[in-house]
Amino acid sequence: MRICMIGTGYVGLVTGCGLAEFGMKVTCVDKVTEKIAMLKRGEIPIYEPGLKDLVEKNVKEGRLSFSTDIPEAIRNNLVVFLAVGTPSDDGGGADLRYLFDAVDEIARNLNGYKVIAIKSTVPVGTAKRVSRRIAGRVEGAAFDVVSNPEFLREGSAVEDFLHPDRVVIGTESEQAIAIMKDIYSPLYLIETPFVITNNETAEMIKYAANTFLAAKISYINEVANICELVGADVHVVARAMGLDGRISRKFLHPGPGFGGSCFPKDTRALYHLAREKGYDPALIGSVIRVNENQKTRMVEKVKRRVGGDLSGKVIGVLGVSFKPNTDDIRESPAIFVIQRLLDAGAKVQAFDPAALGEARKVFGDAITYAANAYEVAQGADAIVLMTEWNQFRSLDLQELKGRMKTPVFVDTRNVYDPRKMEQAGFAYEGVGR
Numbered sequence: 001m002r003i004c005m006i007g008t009g010y011v012g013l014v015t016g017c018g019l020a021e022f023g024m025k026v027t028c029v030d031k032v033t034e035k036i037a038m039l040k041r042g043e044i045p046i047y048e049p050g051l052k053d054l055v056e057k058n059v060k061e062g063r064l065s066f067s068t069d070i071p072e073a074i075r076n077n078l079v080v081f082l083a084v085g086t087p088s089d090d091g092g093g094a095d096l097r098y099l100f101d102a103v104d105e106i107a108r109n110l111n112g113y114k115v116i117a118i119k120s121t122v123p124v125g126t127a128k129r130v131s132r133r134i135a136g137r138v139e140g141a142a143f144d145v146v147s148n149p150e151f152l153r154e155g156s157a158v159e160d161f162l163h164p165d166r167v168v169i170g171t172e173s174e175q176a177i178a179i180m181k182d183i184y185s186p187l188y189l190i191e192t193p194f195v196i197t198n199n200e201t202a203e204m205i206k207y208a209a210n211t212f213l214a215a216k217i218s219y220i221n222e223v224a225n226i227c228e229l230v231g232a233d234v235h236v237v238a239r240a241m242g243l244d245g246r247i248s249r250k251f252l253h254p255g256p257g258f259g260g261s262c263f264p265k266d267t268r269a270l271y272h273l274a275r276e277k278g279y280d281p282a283l284i285g286s287v288i289r290v291n292e293n294q295k296t297r298m299v300e301k302v303k304r305r306v307g308g309d310l311s312g313k314v315i316g317v318l319g320v321s322f323k324p325n326t327d328d329i330r331e332s333p334a335i336f337v338i339q340r341l342l343d344a345g346a347k348v349q350a351f352d353p354a355a356l357g358e359a360r361k362v363f364g365d366a367i368t369y370a371a372n373a374y375e376v377a378q379g380a381d382a383i384v385l386m387t388e389w390n391q392f393r394s395l396d397l398q399e400l401k402g403r404m405k406t407p408v409f410v411d412t413r414n415v416y417d418p419r420k421m422e423q424a425g426f427a428y429e430g431v432g433r
């Protein structure tokens, strides 16, 4: 089976490479020439564990290639996946410009029956819009549009692709279903559940799943904030809650609020979509609000601990990516917190094992970039741990303290044990403990 993947961002690259690993012949295309040039040289534009090896292997074995010739790739392949970005537009909805550009390119190069599989996260109804758009441009066009959402987590995307919890295929065409099943056939061997449904339901599944997970995080963040007021320990609360099989322990870690390229954007998009249709989604609206407040709350914690005024204070920030094992800083709570600290007149020195390059694009010379965690502590009035990288889990506390002006440690990820930190001489604060 021959596949064309339009968009070599995070989702397109992992999916394209994963499908090649399944034995398909995949051409990944992008209009950004530098990105394709990098990939052709064997360089990976993003940091994702395991991806480089998998790309190398599949290129070497002749199943994976990269190109900027999108028209040719469309003409040469039976299945065209769309994995272009769908960022938030100004009103909080999804901006479908890149998607429709790619769709128009498909329409111009439709040289026979094709399956168009939408991987990008798109508002419910988009697959049908895509169908109408192509049908309106090409008379007698033979094609099917399949909604095939992804559920990849950054940092473990390769693993998630190869061992998914489920595969969702949205289309009413028997022919397209057969082709999609064929593409994912290696997953049958490991008994992965397949959910086959119509386009709208498949599109909704993605938003409903992400918004639910976001709600779980906002819920436990609110519980954590209440715990702080009543002297309860949110870790024990979450653990005991999670032991109830109906709840489960996953996604009950309190923190500085969720970030990344999916949850913030998808919760906003579903909220927006519902309101457009005349329904006020109060619960989803609250999830969004709780998350905004949570980020602000972290800044307040630091401010309180350094005596109520951040101006002129040196704050060391550990971690800038939105979660560990990625260099992605999109909607990272750390970026929000750093900006607020700067606005309040603080001096910020930050370290991250992978994302400092990205941080530099945002902050330039406005902050200092440290070479490691200990440099972050140098002369600091407080340290705030924003991302739970493994490197930050067993720091030499005495070394850290020795370098600080005042030993204040705000741990927004609850990595450290409050008692041990106090014994080590820190004024320590976590979330909800």
Ligand code: UDX
Pocket (backbone or CB within 6 Å): 150, 151, 152, 153, 154, 155, 210, 213, 217, 250, 251, 252, 253, 254, 255, 256, 257, 258, 259, 260, 261, 262, 263, 322, 323
């Ligand atoms: C997410 C979904 O998990 C994935 O299925 C979807 O397709 C894309 O969005 P990702 O954004 O890569 O994946 O990261 P995820 O691990 O889900 O974390 C998202 C954010 O929530 C991070 O900022 C993380 O720190 C935060 N989080 C997660 C918590 O604060 N607490 C938790 O218990 C879990």
